[in-house]
Structure formats: C-alpha cells, structure tokens
Amino acid sequence: MAVSAARQEGRESGGPGQRHLTSTDEQGRFCVARCSCGWRGPARRARSQARTDAEGHLAAP
Ligand SMILES: [Zn+2]
Numbered sequence: 001m002a003v004s005a006a007r008q009e010g011r012e013s014g015g016p017g018q019r020h021l022t023s024t025d026e027q028g029r030f031c032v033a034r035c036s037c038g039w040r041g042p043a044r045r046a047r048s049q050a051r052t053d054a055e056g057h058l059a060a061p
Contacts, residue, residue, distance in 0.1 A: 020061055022054035033057065 021036040024047050033041035033054035039061070041053035 020058055022058060024050045024054065035061075037061065 019036055020039075023034050025032050025034050026047075027043065030043035030045060031047040031050040032043050033050040035054065035057055039057055041050060041057065044050040044053065
C-alpha cells in the first residue's frame with residue numbers, strides 16, 4: 001500500500017522547514033544558492049556550482 005504524501009500546493013503556510021524552494025542569487029561576480037527555509041550556500045563563482053549546493057541542501061536539508 002502506497003503512502004500518499006502529496007499535498008495540494010495551494011496554500012503557503014510560511015512555517016520553517018515546510019518547503020525547500022531553492023534559487024540562485026547573483027551577488028556581484030558570485031552566485032549564492034538560497035532556500036525558502038532561510039538556508040544559504042557559500043558564494044560561488046559559477047552558477048552551476050551554486051545549483052549543486054542547492055541540490056545538496058535539498059538532499060540533506
Ligand atoms: Zn531549505
């Protein structure tokens with residue numbers, strides 16, 4: 001029996017640890033991975049590296 005963990009995404013209850021929506025933010029020459037939970041990755045020179053940081057955060061928040 002499969003457990004249905006899917007929920008409707010109509011609401012956004014801004015509680016911490018609820019959702020992890022990562023994005024990259026450019027800061028001058030650097031790019032930093034950010035998350036909706038407040039997490040921030042280290043400054044990277046390459047956006048691809050910042051994305052890798054974000055993926056790592058999603059894997060282990
Ligand atoms: Zn997060």
